[in-house]
Amino acid sequence: MAKKVTIATVARYAGVSRQTVSNVLNTPEVVREETRRRVHEAVEALGYRANQAARQMRTGRSRLIATRIEPTRDGINGSVLDRFLHGLTEAAAGSGYRVILYTAADDEAEIATYEDLLGAYTPDAFVLASTHHGDARTSWLAARGMPFVTFGRPWDALDAHTWVDVDGAAGTEEATGHLLGSGHRRVAFLGWPEGSGVGDDRRSGWARAMAAAGLDVAGLAYVCEDRVAEAEAAVRGMLGAGEPPTAIVCASDSLALGAFQAARAANPDAPVAVCGFDDTPVARAVGLTSVSQPLEEAAAHCVRLLTRQIAGEDVDGQNTGGQQEDGAAAPERVLLRPSLVVRRSTT
């Protein structure tokens, strides 16, 4: 059972003091090159790794990023957050951070978890997904000066805090444009009931594209809950009515799958074109055209913005009040453009 290798072990091996080893690892520029080399050799030879707990004790930094893992949703779109989580873990590791998970049934429970986590593991930052109107979590964290980033806009006030999001409207706009380019004129939109930021945003992209083409959208906007069966029923009704659309842009792959099934049932040979959102495995499997979010990129931005916030905390006194010359004080926003993956459901 090999004894634990501490900084003292390395120091003895290299014939220097503890602090010199620490300096080699944290502030190499203050130590002579030859010494640095010797210490590195010792670290290598002994397989030394800085103990995170001890480091945290002294510095107050845990190099941990906390985020919530959601219960699998009904729908098909759950996989989006999982891909994001994977991207986050990778990006974090690239910056020397690890991701620690928690669950919470609702916002209130989540805030209780914050208190727990902050007391015990003291993560350096939080990543919040699934933002919504009147989100209580962000203000709680902001009030405590905790660094955090949301993946998803704060739908109430865009400049409230740092966030990363994907431009859903641009996605549906591109999808609609793609259909218009194929000759479609009656392009419908199947979305969620009004009031959800994400849903309303996606609808607006469709409306914008239609308007730009000089087309009337009256009677072409449909609404239902985010479930396959409901979408299927809705589209069945839509196609049986007087002047049915020839293409449908959907707010999610769940809706799109339902629409796709209804379309094929109504006319197996030349079904109505259907376009989904999120490019989930199902869309790939079924051959559904869909809007794809750059999740890995979004996750990388989250980590980048967080590390910047954390670093900014160190020089706290300077940022508040003075000229924000370095811009570290102003919350940053990143809006990424999704891309359209064209498959056979729109050809």
Added chain:
Amino acid sequence: MAKKVTIATVARYAGVSRQTVSNVLNTPEVVREETRRRVHEAVEALGYRANQAARQMRTGRSRLIATRIEPTRDGINGSVLDRFLHGLTEAAAGSGYRVILYTAADDEAEIATYEDLLGAYTPDAFVLASTHHGDARTSWLAARGMPFVTFGRPWDALDAHTWVDVDGAAGTEEATGHLLGSGHRRVAFLGWPEGSGVGDDRRSGWARAMAAAGLDVAGLAYVCEDRVAEAEAAVRGMLGAGEPPTAIVCASDSLALGAFQAARAANPDAPVAVCGFDDTPVARAVGLTSVSQPLEEAAAHCVRLLTRQIAGEDVDGQNTGGQQEDGAAAPERVLLRPSLVVRRSTT
């Protein structure tokens, strides 16, 4: 900015010493009831939370469970591990543990990550999924005496270490039995190429059920890669041949979806019955009968077995060699029974 609340703050507030506070929290039985009450009040009033880093320094325990998050697979079945991960996070929280994530491209990279993690964050245990023949990770961890559990059997030697798994064979057996009960006689199996533990296991359940019913399986076992398109092609061929099956049990929902599409295309009015595995969102959405794994339960068992291993470590010297009266030394195995979710694809 409220000062940090430490054990010393609580001690002063309650008029006792540090150690007494520590005792109230860790070994309440040694402290007088009245004192205990006073300390609890102080903890409550000040919102005290034990600092994990400091605790870890002293005890060597981090109360962290490390597990890997996989890159999203091609298929549809990725959601299985995500549900498991969610269950794991919840179960861990229930036992006072948190889940910390890492990624790794392959086994070798994963082992490198172990060294990193063990040096820095020193998790108390690991949970490994996606076990396979000749898994190098388990022996590495075992050699270092690291507590770990795999979700998935060690396919080489069942008694090698502690594991939790779902009885895939029982699942396909039940699915096959369900189809036989509906009057089907020519029930085919569509699985993965031989050599994967999971796949071979699932095939064996089907074979068992067929044998029990006295049916011949010659020419009824099909094989293809785990992709929707390939399954679709395979089943198209199958149904065009001389004596086609009337029902197909599949090793995954990906395969089942492909089979389902081919079946409906071949005969929209009375398609061949199809049964999948994993009860993924897609199966739910499309109406595919599927075998459902009790993932939350599996995760809970993992945590239970881990905490037991961790606790067993403390009395290390006693367990080795002596009579294993308490059984803590022998690796435990848990095999859970999946359940069949019947939907319209088999009626």
Added chain:
DNA sequence: TCTATCGTCTTGAACGTTCAAATCGCCATG
């Protein structure tokens, strides 16, 4: 030559917790 400065390295202290040992009062036992 004396002092100041710089580069390099070392020493003591502290972070918050728990372990091990010591203290103290009290009661039972010989």
Added chain:
DNA sequence: CATGGCGATTTGAACGTTCAAGACGATAGA
């Protein structure tokens, strides 16, 4: 009445790291 033991609590030390301050020799400026 001395001794021992027990229950309840306190005190000192240690975990491994980094910060703050200091030491030491060499070089430069007055």
